[in-house]
Amino acid sequence: MSYSWSTEExxxxxxxxxxxxxxxxxEAKDMGCKxxxxxxxGKVEEVDIRRVNLTSILEDLHNAVYDDVGEFAExxxxxxxDSKEAYEKCENAINDLVVKYIEENGMKPTFAKVVDAELYVIK
Known part of the structure; x- marks a missing residue:
């Protein structure tokens, strides 16, 4: 676990x-905090990039096909x-593929998020 600091929460x-x-x-003292x-x-956490939503993909696909063929696709x-298990399996596979693509192409986030920040007073 690692930590990060700021003068604002x-x-x-x-x-x-x-x-x-x-x-x-x-470091805060070294940077001039008296x-x-x-x-x-706060604690530094890796950003979760497994956020691909299968429903959104299916909706986009449906809309694209509808744009091509019209009401036949309604x-x-x-x-x-119909099957939550099949849906989750497919969504996980798509997320795995997206993460693999990001990692293989050197696009992993170089940033993180800070959580559970607590107030400290410099002594």
Whole structure:
């Protein structure tokens, strides 16, 4: 686990990550935060990129086919889910494929999110 700090709780400008809370406080001091200054320190978490939604893909496909053939595609109910298990299996496979593509093409996020930020007062 790593930590990051900022002078504001909901900042878009948290520091790079550190191994400990103490390292965050030391860097804040090194950056000019004086005794009595409040900072926020939170846990750094990897961004979840497994967010492909199968329903959205099916809706887009249906709309594209409808644009091509018109009302003939109206009764093509590909968005209806009969088997939750089959749906989840397919959605997971698509997410696996997207993550693989991102990783193989060097597009993994170089950013993270900061969660559970807590207030600390510089001493």
């Amino acid at each position: 909901y900042s878009n400008h948290y520091s790079t990550d550190f191994d400990t809370i103490e390292e965050c406080i030391k 005794a009595g200054t409040t900072i926020w320190i 009764d093509w109910y590909i968005e209806d889910i």
